[in-house]
Amino acid sequence: MEKLRVGVVGFGGIFNGAHKGTWKTTTKAQIVAVCDINPEKLKKAKLEFPSINTYTDYKEMIDTEHLDIVDICTPNYMHSPIACYALDNGCHTFCEKPDAVDVEAAIRMKEAQERSGKVLMVMRNNRHLGSSQMLKKMIADGEFGEIYTGRCGWIRKRGIPGKGGWFTTKAQSGGGPLIDLGVHMIDLALYMMGNPKPVSVVGSTYCKFANDEEESDSVHANFGEKVEGGTFDVEDLATGFIKFENGASLQIEFSWASNIERETRFVELRGTKKGAKWERGTFTLYDGKKNCKIKDLLFRGKQLVSSVDGHGGNLRHFLDVVTEGAKPDYVIDQGIDMIKILCAIYESAKTGKEVQL
Ligand SMILES: NC(=O)c1ccc[n+]([C@@H]2O[C@H](COP(=O)([O-])OP(=O)(O)OC[C@H]3O[C@@H](n4cnc5c(N)ncnc54)[C@H](O)[C@@H]3O)[C@@H](O)[C@H]2O)c1
Numbered sequence: 001m002e003k004l005r006v007g008v009v010g011f012g013g014i015f016n017g018a019h020k021g022t023w024k025t026t027t028k029a030q031i032v033a034v035c036d037i038n039p040e041k042l043k044k045a046k047l048e049f050p051s052i053n054t055y056t057d058y059k060e061m062i063d064t065e066h067l068d069i070v071d072i073c074t075p076n077y078m079h080s081p082i083a084c085y086a087l088d089n090g091c092h093t094f095c096e097k098p099d100a101v102d103v104e105a106a107i108r109m110k111e112a113q114e115r116s117g118k119v120l121m122v123m124r125n126n127r128h129l130g131s132s133q134m135l136k137k138m139i140a141d142g143e144f145g146e147i148y149t150g151r152c153g154w155i156r157k158r159g160i161p162g163k164g165g166w167f168t169t170k171a172q173s174g175g176g177p178l179i180d181l182g183v184h185m186i187d188l189a190l191y192m193m194g195n196p197k198p199v200s201v202v203g204s205t206y207c208k209f210a211n212d213e214e215e216s217d218s219v220h221a222n223f224g225e226k227v228e229g230g231t232f233d234v235e236d237l238a239t240g241f242i243k244f245e246n247g248a249s250l251q252i253e254f255s256w257a258s259n260i261e262r263e264t265r266f267v268e269l270r271g272t273k274k275g276a277k278w279e280r281g282t283f284t285l286y287d288g289k290k291n292c293k294i295k296d297l298l299f300r301g302k303q304l305v306s307s308v309d310g311h312g313g314n315l316r317h318f319l320d321v322v323t324e325g326a327k328p329d330y331v332i333d334q335g336i337d338m339i340k341i342l343c344a345i346y347e348s349a350k351t352g353k354e355v356q357l
Contacts, residue, residue: 004029004322007065007091009058009082010073011041013223014096018125018311019071020048028319029069035061058082067091069322075166076173080105083120087112092119092322094315098183098342099335101174106339110332121318121330126188128313135276135283139192144271152189152267153253154181159216159263160209160236160256162224168210169231176234177254178205179342186242187338188278189250189267195334196244202354203240203345209257210236218263221256240345252345 006029008015023031034045035055042054055061062070062085070086072079072095080100086093087109099122100106113120126132139147154177161180166172173179190196210232216222237255244250267278275286320326344355 004068005032006069006071007033007061007067008071009035011036011045015073022312022315028323033061033065059085062086062089072096077101080109083109084112087116087118094318095122097123098179100339103339103343106336113332119322120332121328122335123314124187124330125310125314126184127191128310131283143274145273147193147269147271149249150189150269151251152185154185154265155253155255155260156218156263157260158214158257159218159221161221162226164227164230165224167224168234170233175346176236177256178238181254182342183338185267192269196246196248198242198337198341198357199245200243200354200356201240201341201344201348203348205235205238205349207235212257242341
């Protein structure tokens, strides 16, 4: 089979850290072109992939290269316009999270996907960890009973990505840790809960660390380039509460910086038969008899040893959908619901009121 032609938009941190490896090793596709507005990044791309063509304009790349796939790794505000252009020009499209920076932009992606009939998937790397797949199967097998509530968060002590650059500029990122980290953990919670329909939210946001000079202690905060004296008009902490049509609820908290013991990243689920806490790729099961003790039936020792390359797993799943017609585990309606939740929490934080979706 001839390899599918891939064009990458955005040769920055996440592409080099988490996409490149899959494109280099898959037998199904190969990178033939890279677009970045920064010529220095294109020089690096050319060194690494000598046979590619490089572009500073994604439209020119798509118009010229007869691509099968576009992989979008740009700042958030460019996801929707690039995805719509790629889909409208016949390309299957894989896009980094978050889906979009507002609901209208996410809806435009859905419309372009429907017009084109091509595959559109947005990165949901946590779903593709071995631990998540195993927990999901246990839930599907009915081991948890009814999951009626949960909590999730990614709370950093110090870990603001690219301070002053696009990450901390609302017009380019759509927001702070709520949209940056929330999309990961809320998605995993909803995925485990069976993607219930959100009906209302309430939330608060704070910005207290824009002038903080402490060094980051988070290995997860090395994304985005810092800009001295740049913009910081997003929150650094968000809390909230989401209610769903089926009566379930979810408490959330996300921060890039806060005075806490240490960074935590978790999804906690409460079911009528069992509860679970997922933490950084492992999970622990709880029930009434063995109060809060780790159940080791499905574990090696006390912890599950699982596949840890969630990003690669997600990209390989996308390729299976494109080449073999595998059933996609993500559909853009889930992305629209996600962006509705996040934007409504920002609205609630501004108005002080509960927002109906
Ligand atoms: N899934 C994850 O775990 C994860 C982790 C980090 C970042 N991300 C997401 O990945 C995306 C990129 O983040 P990053 O950390 O790599 O940022 P980055 O700033 O390191 O890289 C972005 C790249 O896009 C380029 N770019 C900007 N505008 C462009 C345009 N219009 N056309 C072409 N290129 C353009 C920049 O020059 C830069 O090289 C963001 O959406 C972010 O939310 C995902």
